[in-house]
Amino acid sequence: MTALLEVHDVAKTFGEFTALAGVSMSVEEGQAVGLVGPNGSGKTTLINVLSGVYKPTRGTVRLRGRDVTGLASHRLCALGVNRTFQVPRPLAGLTVAENIALVKAGRRAGATADLDVLDFVGLTHVAARRVSALTSGEQKLLDLARALAARPDVLFVDELGAGLSPSELDHVAALLRALRDRGVSLVVVEHLMGFLEQVVDHVVVLNAGAPIFEGSLRAAVADPHVIEVFLGVRA
Amino acid sequence: MRLFEYALISGVLYGLFYGFIGVGLNLLFGVMRLVNLAHGDLVVWGGYLAYSLTTSAHVNPLWAIPISIPLALVAGFLLYVLTVPRLRRSPDTETSSLILFFGVSQVLEALATMKYGTNQVTLPELGNPVTIFGQQYAASLVASAALAVPALALFYLYLYRTRLGLATRAVMANEEEATASGVRIRLVATSAFMIGLAFAAAAGPLATFMLGGINPTTGGGLTITAFTIIIIGSLGNPAGTAAGGVLYGLASSLTQAYATAWTGMVPYALLLVVVLVRPSGLFGRRVRVA
């Protein structure tokens, strides 16, 4: 069986600056993969490339064996790839309901086809409000709901936990687990190990734009190289 | 061949002058993203000042340059205080400024009409023609180029050899980062605004020669030319502005020589080609694509 998403030697440079040096990884159907690494290690750049915000300088991306390298975001969206943003980017001029209505659902089947996404994330009570009236936690949830409305098979979750209260964190972790259980593949970027633990079992560790470890979260935490990278940066 | 040589030399001379015209705009647009559509009108007002001086005091029109600078600094300060802080609160400063300065340009044109009438005014030629390689060039043309060089050099020194210039470049590169690292945006913006206006007004007397006279409506075309030049030459780059000016001057004089009917199209065609092919300008790295 081929992997759902296969990333092969993807690199991205901006002028002389290399953000991604060549990343290969794969995501199986229904798998939840953690993407960790120190600041500036290329996690968000990788997600930007995989979600069509940037075109990669080199490398290929395959979705169910089909080459989707460099496709624009809206095409990827239609093919079942979606994401949330590190700083949530719900559409500020629109209401919550409009944010969801914007996504033309119904085109895809997908694991979340039967889901009322606002109800799922718990935002039904603010559906008529404008985005600017939401708290930052609610905006994060809306960002997730907007991504889910497109019924993705692969969802990139970029630091959804950052800045949330402990109770909100538990709520979000539960949501992600529920998605995983429904069969949505997740790639989760997160600094908070406790949060990550609840959602993923498999992690890829990036440093300086290249993967340095791939395996279980437990093994990663014990890996001397990984520890060095993290402590080195912290020091 | 003689014609080609003449077109090249006068193109370079004109080009340096056009570089001068672009400098002030570069500060306003490059630093603050203010689309100063009144730039050309400010240049024209500098020219009118020279005209007033020569007709009332019968002095060399170039005296208007040192006189206009302090006046423009004051006017710049007032205009800044009255408009910019409010403008910067707008969700889309760039677009709002474009419309606002169109209004300012209308006002300046109206005031010029009221004071000087609608007739073309000219300045007395500075002296006998200058001979270069056996062909004659107007004294004012040579003087304009000669004055443009130190003006461009001053602009360079300001940006690269003063603390304020360093701060200005930081703001140009990234306003948020600059603020975070303690740059006083207000100071940088105010001084850039004032200096930009001073450069514009100082170029006025020269423009009056180069454009064969000025009238209240001259400013509009000049503004577009100035934008073309700074976009060709890349924002915030003094050498680029000079080079953009020279490129424009050469294109203009070569079309005059060989495709006369199309001279009017030169600035527009150049601008279109540059923004489509290389939006960062020919001498810059900053890319501004949506």
Place this chain on the structure above:
Amino acid sequence: MPLALVVAVLASGPALYNNLAFLTTLAIYILLAQGVNVVYGFTGYLPFGYVGFFGAGIYGSSLAITYWHVGGYAAIGLGAATSIIAGLILSPLLRLSGAYFALATLAASQALYFIVANESWTFGESGMSLPLLFSPTALYAISVVAVALTLIVILLVRDSHFGLSLRAIRSDPVSAAMAGVNVVRTRTLAWLLSAALAGVAGALWAMMTSAFYAETPFDLTISVYAIVFALFGGVRTVIGPVLGTIVLYSLYQYIGISNPQYFELIYGLLIVLLVLFLPGGLTSLVGGRGDRPAWWNWVLRRRSAHGDLTPEGRSS
């Protein structure tokens, strides 16, 4: 409802004030202001050279009338088609942002002017001269119908998924793309719709004026007026550009007739004050479609000294 009112007002125009050239021009400016509304209001791109499409419509229809002897309605269609073609050719400009886009469209419109003014097949030097195809009354009636159709189209656009996509793109193109919106295509469609409106306006103008030189159709002040009218009324609303045009263009005509000495000065100051104190336009004063009124924003600003309660629409 507002649509019916606008049409009623325009239709009763001749009874109030029987200067059909003025009323037709007013209708033409409403079309242009709506065109600006579509591209600026809905996508945030300021088409400073919008007059280029107007000119393309004028010359497309006029040349068709001159060379192919087409009828008036065909001329309107061909005017729109010419503008749409111009819009397609210029669509790469949509890659640019902010002032670069504004200046590039300006350059494009003036480049188009120089082509038209230079060529003899466009009657660039000798001027265009058209036969009379519609009586002034008929032309005005057609203009009112054109305005009504335009308003219907804009209403449909606003309330459709297309309109929602446009608003989303204006808010955040990256996020909109992630929601499945084809940003480039959606923007281009808005751009072409706006071009088509200018083309129709151009064809109407050509048939009204019938004798003109190239400098008039490509005069940048036409762009500026359309933009100012739309802004004054309030972009992103349907009624705003209509109101803005009716009020300001009537004022303009009134001033033109009463001959004040300081016309240009007053108009310039008006623009300056408008940008500084009424950036949302007339409709924002009273709360247009879901927007908070300007005074309410002001109250909010006063109440939040540290700006944590920022008025909406001011995200950077």
Place this chain on the structure above:
Amino acid sequence: MRRVIFKTYRRLALVGALVASGLAVAALPGAASAGASGGVITVGTLYANTGSFATSSMPEYAGLQFWVKQVNAAGGMYVAPLKKKEQVKLVSFNDQSDPATATTLYNQLLTQNKVNVFVADFGSVLTAPAVTIAKDQKHLLFDITGSGTSFFSSGPNPYVVLTSLPVSAVWPKPVVGLLSSLKIKRVAILYCQNDFDQAQAAAIQGFLSKEGLKPVYFQGVPTTQSDYSTIVQAIKGTNPQAVLEFGYPNNDIAFLNQLKSTNTHFNFVLTPFPGQLPTLFQQDVGAKALDWGYTYAVPPILKINQVNIGLGLNQFLAKFAPGKESSVNFLNVAGYNAGLAIQAAFAHATSMSQLGIRAGLTAVNGKLQTLEGTFALNKAGAQVGELLPVSQMVPAGSGFAYKIVYPATPAQKAMVNATAKYPAPKA
């Protein structure tokens, strides 16, 4: 709750705005003003006090205003169908040099002010919309200087009357006569790409080709051109015996200044506007640079005092600007002359209808002698009478004087007061 309030506000606003705009429209003065009734003949016109045509429009307007003052002081204008004199009322609006605005304002004159006849603003660009309106609404237009070829090329037309300048295409005929009398073969022509200048350039090219000559330089530049440096050099490179530059005033000024500042000498230089705007050219170019140049001789250079309507030139100068006769320019005369044409039309009108008024002009066609010469129209309404001789500017004291060196009609031979000095002496 807030939504409801906003909705109410919205309705109120809508109603308010509509009322306001309605008021704005109703307040337009034209709607209220009386038309032709009440024993006055109303003449409508436009002028531009700002913008690119203001320089020419304002003096023309002043000339027309002067005519109104003159006829009214004389107890009014004789109106043949009414068999009595009537006062003349001038209704004028400001079009700011904008042809689109001019369109609505011309229409305003006809529909709201119901003027008896109307007069176009200066030049072809601002006249074009008036020509359309005149033809569409069958209303008599007095076109002072809008000499655009297309206005008069579509066959007989009773509604447009060109009062001052001959159409551009016949205008430069004496220039060619002068060139051939001087045995000049190498002619360089530079023109601005507008109807007025291009038509003259093309006409000369046509006349020359009849003599088997081809211009050594024939180029158009945009009317907005201000930099002539390389162009002048390119012309110089063709070694012309004569250089003809057809521009608007600002083009002529920039071109002549370029010659001056580079000490470029041509043996024969003709520009159209120094003759029409002497004061402006003296200021902006200076007498020295104008010396030995050629231009069309228009009044007041052309001194026509034998007239059968209105004032002769000398009287006009004395009354129009007492003590400041030298400040009077051609456009003042042209504005006044348009008034005379109106006066003649009404004096011989067969009825008060538009065609009746036009018939008045037909009655005196070719017989009317004004300070601009013989007033003669062709079937399309173009002026074919007032042809302009060529004059040369010669040094005189600290300034210069215009000498008429070549006539445009046999009748003008008597006016010739110098022979052309060719080649022009170097300064």
